[in-house]
Amino acid sequence: DQQVKQNSPSLSVQEGRISILNCDYTNSMFDYFLWYKKYPAEGPTFLISISSIKDKNEDGRFTVFLNKSAKHLSLHIVPSQPGDSAVYFCAATGGRYTGTASKLTFGTGTRLQVTL
Amino acid sequence: NAGVMQNPRHLVRRRGQEARLRCSPMKGHSHVYWYRQLPEEGLKFMVYLQKENIIDESGMPKERFSAEFPKEGPSILRIQQVVRGDSAAYFCASSPPTSGDTQYFGPGTRLTVL
Numbered sequence: 001d002q003q004v005k006q007n008s009p010s011l012s013v014q015e016g017r018i019s020i021l022n023c024d025y026t027n028s029m030f031d032y033f034l035w036y037k038k039y040p041a042e043g044p045t046f047l048i049s050i051s052s053i054k055d056k057n058e059d060g061r062f063t064v065f066l067n068k069s070a071k072h073l074s075l076h077i078v079p080s081q082p083g084d085s086a087v088y089f090c091a092a093t094g095g096r097y098t099g100t101a102s103k104l105t106f107g108t109g110t111r112l113q114v115t116l
Numbered sequence: 117n118a119g120v121m122q123n124p125r126h127l128v129r130r131r132g133q134e135a136r137l138r139c140s141p142m143k144g145h146s147h148v149y150w151y152r153q154l155p156e157e158g159l160k161f162m163v164y165l166q167k168e169n170i171i172d173e174s175g176m177p178k179e180r181f182s183a184e185f186p187k188e189g190p191s192i193l194r195i196q197q198v199v200r201g202d203s204a205a206y207f208c209a210s211s212p213p214t215s216g217d218t219q220y221f222g223p224g225t226r227l228t229v230l
Contacts, residue, residue, distance in 0.1 A: 049217070051217075
């Protein structure tokens, strides 16, 4: 049962353009969502997060949008740079508003390639 | 402030041997999580520990796998009698004691079972 889905295994974008990575979830108990970036042979690096009480969070070139009714979130990277080429994982957890720490449920990842 | 440390980075074991993976959380973090990534898959939760306590082990296989986070020293994930299917990247993450929302990951241990 895949509770967090990233339906696009790969995405190719030209340098300077916008990259949009999508993620869908099924569990209504999720209240906090995160995006991680991962290079080969390294651990995931935290990028940006959003709680369920917001619909947008922005940090520099990265913006995450949350549509709770559609159970959908997206990560926008603008402008895209060659160094952004990596695998991006969407993750979700349900412990934020109960004040309890909780495991992350990950999607299967989207490989982003930013071309020159 | 050092990040999450994991060692070894690479571990090769023959079938039937034991594998021990170590994780030192970030300074000030008291929550530790272990995840496994099989080839071409996302990360899957295995176990969540606080000092001297296992909080959630719902993702851990019932046999051969165990985890601990002692009062002193790193967290250890132990796999007994390894099989080829245990070959994977094992990642440790930590989060601060106030809440577990954002987890910070170590570089991982890549286990290869021959």
